[in-house]
Amino acid sequence: MTSSTVHALSPVLPPLAPSPPRHPAARLARLGTRAIGLTLTLGLAAACASMPDSVRAWRGGLRHATTVDGHQLAYVDRGPRDGEVILLLHGLPTSSQLYRQVIPDLVDAGYRVLAPDLIGYGASSKPGPGAAYDMKQQAVRLRAWLDQLGVARVTLVVHDIGGLVGWELLDADPSRVARLLVLNTTAYPTFDPPKEMKQLAGWMGRPMMTMMTSWLVGQDLTAAFIRDNTGDPARADWATIDGVWWSLREGTTRPMRQMARSFDLVKREFTRYQTALRGFDGPTSIVWGGRDRILRFDDTATAFARDLRVPAARVRRLDDAGHFVVLDHPEVVAAAVLELMGVATPTPASAARAGR
DSSP, X not given: OOHHHHHHHGGGSOOOOOOOOOOHHHHHHHHHHHHHHHHHHXXXXXXXXXXXXXXXXXXXXXXXXXXXXXXXXEEEEESOTTSOEEEEEOOTTOOGGGGTTTHHHHHHTTOEEEEEOOTTSTTSXXXXXXXXXXXXXXXXXXXXHHHHHTOOOEEEEEETHHHHHHHHHHHHOGGGEEEEEEESOOOSTTOOOOHHHHHHHSTTHHHHHHHHHOTTTHHHHHHHHHHHTXXXXXXXXXXXXXXXXXXXXXXXXXXXXXXXXXHHHXXXXXXXXXXXXXXXXXXXXXXXXXXXXXXXXXXXXXXXXHHHTOOGGGEEEETTOOSOHHHHOHHHHHHHHHXXXXXXXXXXXXXXXXXX
């Protein structure tokens, strides 16, 4: 109802009778009710301000290193120290936790698994906007970190912007990558950012960031985003959602907004990335969520298959999976990695963990 409508109706409304004096007991009861409501509200806020147990449990198993530019890098390091290394790179807005149902299968097969939280994500440092979130700088950090760990070669698994960081690594240090698994990422001009990211880049960006980090609606917004981008929303469990949401609260909105504002700059690097991809001659596989509305199989996965010369048998489209293909089918991702490693394996244990 508009204010003009209220004014139009007001002449026909009877005057309000004066309120009778309140009894002191009634006033006390009203104040007590308000106090209880305020206490409950503050209690809820305090509860939401505490790190969720699932996030605390995940982060408790992470290791930490200082990057070449002074930031703290959190990472998974599991499996035998002398095992062949599999490097898992997550995308936006996730973290190493994206792979939590994949990692055990790889470790059980005898491999050493490294999965960093890129700077700006997960439990890693989240500096202010700037060069810290440049894809080339992310790759510089990873190369130095791998050197610190004494890791010369890796089997590289990439998802989303983890692919952009991976292409920087491949371009700068191609001998570092022995094998490659590509999961719903891009290096091609057909990529068009989703409308939410375009909005994040504009005047709506700051209010959107406030809502994403809000204890009142942020968790639900995070859940809706992740579930909208999985083939089966039930696969996006609360442990995953809480991990992303808590990272947003800590500052992951910064690299997200910077990414939203720099898509044109990022796309200028795609020709260089494609050259690096065409020059790679190691074993490669592609696993793609066919329901990805932005990174479509016919536009993007086929371009990767062409440039990387991937045999048709190693290009797998999962028609019931979305952008977060790792959440939809961790068992397929794990099996694809092991196949690249030359391991013939039965259905991985991740299928049982995922309820398959």
